[in-house]
Amino acid sequence: MTTDQRGTPAVTFDKVSKHYGEVKAVNELTLSVPTGRTIAFLGPNGAGKSTSIDMLLGLRKPTHGTVRVLGKSPHQAVKDGDIGAMLQSGGLMTEVTVREFLTLIGKLHPRPIPLADLLKRANVEDIADRKVDKLSGGQSQRVRFAVSIAGDNKLIVLDEPTTGMDVENRQIFWDAMKSEAQHGKTILFATHYLEEADQIADEVIVINKGRLLVQGSAAEIKSQAGFQHISFRLEGVTQEFLLGLPGVKSIDISNGLVRIQTSASDATLYGVLDAGHRPRDIEVGALGLEQAFIAITEQDNEKTGGWAQDAAATSLTGELR
Amino acid sequence: MSGTIALSRLEVRRALRNRRTMFFAILYPTLLFLAIGGSAKFTIDGISGKTYYLIAMASFGALGASLTTNANKIALERKEGWTRQLRLTSLPGGGYVTSKVIAAMATTVPAIVVVFAVGASTGVHLSIALWVKAFLILWIGSLTFTALGIAIGYGVPYDSVQIVSIIVYIGLSFIGGQFFVIDGFAGKIAKYTPSYQVRQLALDVVTKQSLSTEGLIILAAWLIGAGALAAAMYRRGVSAD
Numbered sequence: 001m002t003t004d005q006r007g008t009p010a011v012t013f014d015k016v017s018k019h020y021g022e023v024k025a026v027n028e029l030t031l032s033v034p035t036g037r038t039i040a041f042l043g044p045n046g047a048g049k050s051t052s053i054d055m056l057l058g059l060r061k062p063t064h065g066t067v068r069v070l071g072k073s074p075h076q077a078v079k080d081g082d083i084g085a086m087l088q089s090g091g092l093m094t095e096v097t098v099r100e101f102l103t104l105i106g107k108l109h110p111r112p113i114p115l116a117d118l119l120k121r122a123n124v125e126d127i128a129d130r131k132v133d134k135l136s137g138g139q140s141q142r143v144r145f146a147v148s149i150a151g152d153n154k155l156i157v158l159d160e161p162t163t164g165m166d167v168e169n170r171q172i173f174w175d176a177m178k179s180e181a182q183h184g185k186t187i188l189f190a191t192h193y194l195e196e197a198d199q200i201a202d203e204v205i206v207i208n209k210g211r212l213l214v215q216g217s218a219a220e221i222k223s224q225a226g227f228q229h230i231s232f233r234l235e236g237v238t239q240e241f242l243l244g245l246p247g248v249k250s251i252d253i254s255n256g257l258v259r260i261q262t263s264a265s266d267a268t269l270y271g272v273l274d275a276g277h278r279p280r281d282i283e284v285g286a287l288g289l290e291q292a293f294i295a296i297t298e299q300d301n302e303k304t305g306g307w308a309q310d311a312a313a314t315s316l317t318g319e320l321r
Numbered sequence: 322m323s324g325t326i327a328l329s330r331l332e333v334r335r336a337l338r339n340r341r342t343m344f345f346a347i348l349y350p351t352l353l354f355l356a357i358g359g360s361a362k363f364t365i366d367g368i369s370g371k372t373y374y375l376i377a378m379a380s381f382g383a384l385g386a387s388l389t390t391n392a393n394k395i396a397l398e399r400k401e402g403w404t405r406q407l408r409l410t411s412l413p414g415g416g417y418v419t420s421k422v423i424a425a426m427a428t429t430v431p432a433i434v435v436v437f438a439v440g441a442s443t444g445v446h447l448s449i450a451l452w453v454k455a456f457l458i459l460w461i462g463s464l465t466f467t468a469l470g471i472a473i474g475y476g477v478p479y480d481s482v483q484i485v486s487i488i489v490y491i492g493l494s495f496i497g498g499q500f501f502v503i504d505g506f507a508g509k510i511a512k513y514t515p516s517y518q519v520r521q522l523a524l525d526v527v528t529k530q531s532l533s534t535e536g537l538i539i540l541a542a543w544l545i546g547a548g549a550l551a552a553a554m555y556r557r558g559v560s561a562d
Contacts, residue, residue, distance in 0.1 A: 108328070
């Protein structure tokens with residue numbers, strides 16, 4: 001290891017497309033994932049997440065473009081033991097004990113971590129002598145996680161890692177993952193739980209229709225959604241007054257508690273004060289990541305709905321020629 | 322290489338302690354041998370019924386051990402993503418299928434040896450050299466069935482694998498003379514099947530007859546053909562995984 005890996009991103013996609021017949025699962029996706037960070041990979045169903053992850057792991061080949069992992073081809077990175085991956089489901093050997101299975105996985109890694117450490121770090125000591133095919137869903141997930149950290153990897157890729165886990169196991173899982181991150185590993189995870197992405201990820205990547213939509217911290221993405229919420233207590237204001245304030249998108253009043261979604265929280269609040277009102281219990285904040293995620297993907301769908309079809313039609317006729 | 326060895330060792334251990342596999346590979350043929358062969362008073366072409374069924378049941382067990390388990394396991398493990406997960410390790414590309422061949426060869430050993438041991442203890446007397454020679458023909462000949470099992474595991478959709486592998490297993494056993502003597506017109510067709518030739522060549526050994534060149538050619542052709550089919554199905558399957 002004389003090569004200095006600093007500056008080499010963990011993952012790069014350069015104009016990567018994957019077509020299944022006429023369906024463009026991934027469409028000229030370009031992105032770069034820095035090393036040493038925990039990154040959530042989000043997108044609505046059908047956005048191309050799974051296909052992108054498959055290409056990143058070398059399980060599928062892009063139709064066009066190049067995927068690099070730590071500056072290498074995904075296949076080479078896998079063979080060098082640089083990537084630890086946790087698939088969404090399955091992926092386990094049956095009729096063997098967890099201990100036998102993880103012993104094997106260690107032998108299939110160029111730089112395995114000692115079995116005792118692995119059992120501890122993945123929190124599977126208690127089920128080490130159970131048969132793999134006799135485990136509950138949550139226990140299987142723990143074993144899958146153990147597979148992803150069985151060697152000294154540089155990048156850990158997790159596809160929907162906490163599906164099927166109860167709240168307690170989810171907590172244990174993310175604690176374990178944080179300790180992996182503290183070892184300097186890059187962690188890329190796809191999830192349906194946006195709360196998890198909000199709490200755990202240093203950075204969030206959102207793709208939609210096979211393209212990169214936005215990449216940044218959760219806070220940046222929330223602000224990019226362009227909405228904040230304001231709430232306060234104030235009796236005797238009318239709906240008309242509130243809807244007439246600058247930036248207001250929607251309001252909700254119940255028992256004197258006013259909730260506003262706005263694209264300009266400062267201006268909205270000044271408007272209330274300028275009218276001579278003195279509201280109490282003022283709270284101003286960003287939308288949750290989930291609402292922000294929905295807002296930006298919807299904006300994108302509205303904006304590109306026609307364009308994407310035109311582009312598809314154009315490139316199709318282009319191919320026919 | 323060490324990865325392939327590690328996987329093969331676990332595959333072998335797993336197969337040898339699977340009750341279902343061991344039932345079809347060892348217990349079932351052994352019981353059939355005791356039930357039919359033990360009381361068979363007939364002779365066929367000067368060969369005692371007991372000797373006939375000794376070889377027939379050893380080859381039946383070898384066929385079961387090498388064909389059905391692999392076919393079902395490969396189809397299941399592809400469906401459940403184990404083969405996908407293995408592609409995310411440093412295991413070489415052919416490591417998985419290599420381990421399946423090794424596991425089949427390992428489970429075939431007790432399938433043959435146990436029937437031989439029961440045969441020897443119930444009055445079949447052969448020299449060590451003949452036991453070994455018969456064993457080797459059954460064991461190496463069974464590679465044909467291993468290849469067929471791999472071809473089925475990769476070539477047949479998961480939903481149909483069980484039924485296809487059972488049909489091939491039982492079909493080959495019937496036409497190969499594993500259950501009863503095949504002669505006459507049926508025998509003329511049957512001699513072109515691998516199950517017939519594996520059994521017949523081993524029977525020739527224990528009855529001290531010279532090995533038929535035609536039989537060896539037919540079996541070798543099957544081995545090469547089934548191997549090529551397995552390779553083609555494997556390549557097709559892997560690219561679809």
